[in-house]
Amino acid sequence: MxxxxxxxxxxxxxxxxxxxxxxxxxxxxxxxxxxxxxxxxxxxxxxxxxxxxxxxxxxxxxxxxxxxxxxxxxxxxxxxxxxxxxxxxxxxxxxxxxxxxxxxxxxxxxxxYIEDEGAEEEAPEMDIVRTKRLSLKPMDSEEAVLQMNMLGHNFFIFEDAETNGTSIVYRRKDGKYGLIETD
Missing domain, CATH: 3.30.160.100 (Ribosome hibernation promotion factor-like)
Structure with missing residues (x-):
């Protein structure tokens, strides 16, 4: 298979x-x-x-x-x-x-597609316990990394000033940064 x-x-x-x-x-x-x-x-x-x-x-x-x-x-x-x-x-x-x-x-x-393997395991509930709304400020990825570090977060969502698309910067396990761009 x-x-x-x-x-x-x-x-x-x-x-x-x-x-x-x-x-x-x-x-x-x-x-x-x-x-x-x-x-x-x-x-x-x-x-x-x-x-x-x-x-x-x-x-x-x-x-x-x-x-x-x-x-x-x-x-x-x-x-x-x-x-x-x-x-x-x-x-x-x-x-x-x-x-x-x-x-x-x-x-x-x-x-x-999934075969039943006997008793079902209990999985933790996926309840959303908090919702945040934010306005995306146009900026470049370097400024987004600075904002993320100032806030002490592991990721930061922003509007890319060049493409006007929504992007995400994040801290990788190796300490470097990653960028996710949307179409």
Missing amino acids: FRYNVRGENIEVTDAIRDYVEKKVGKLERYFTDVPEATAHVNLKVYTEKTAKVEVTIPLPYLVLRAEETSPDLYASIDLVVDKLERQIRKFKTKIHRKSRETGLDKISPNT
């Missing part, structure tokens, strides 16, 4: 590594039925400080599964990523079941 695109950065992807990835990620297939063929994109990175990072992305028609994990052992990172993806699938399945009970519908389209 899954096709695999396994890439390595600073590491040669051996047959043993590829087989391990396919075996572990392949276990996720038991949660799906009637899914069009999907490609599991797996990036393996080894850093100079002897840590291994594994990123897995599986785009599906109704959901994108994505997880990454870093640890000293490549195989442990693969195991941890698969565990994260499994939790994401269970959370999605719980949300779909809850929604179908609330609306009184027997089936919601993604249910045909």
Whole structure:
């Protein structure tokens, strides 16, 4: 069902590594039925400080599964990523079941893709507890980063002065900054 695109950065992807990835990620297939063929994109990175990072992305028609994990052992990172993806699938399945009970519908389209694995896990409620309204001030990304840092936030939404589009700057895990631009 899954096709695999396994890439390595600073590491040669051996047959043993590829087989391990396919075996572990392949276990996720038991949660799906009637899914069009999907490609599991797996990036393996080894850093100079002897840590291994594994990123897995599986785009599906109704959901994108994505997880990454870093640890000293490549195989442990693969195991941890698969565990994260499994939790994401269970959370999605719980949300779909809850929604179908609330609306009184027997089936919601993604249910045909997710196989029931027995008892349903309780997921935390996704209640919105606060709403904020803001006016977007036109500025460039450098000014937005300064505003974000002054406020002590991890992200900042602003109107890009050049494109007049809404953009977001955010602080990455590595301490650098990212920019998301809208069309």
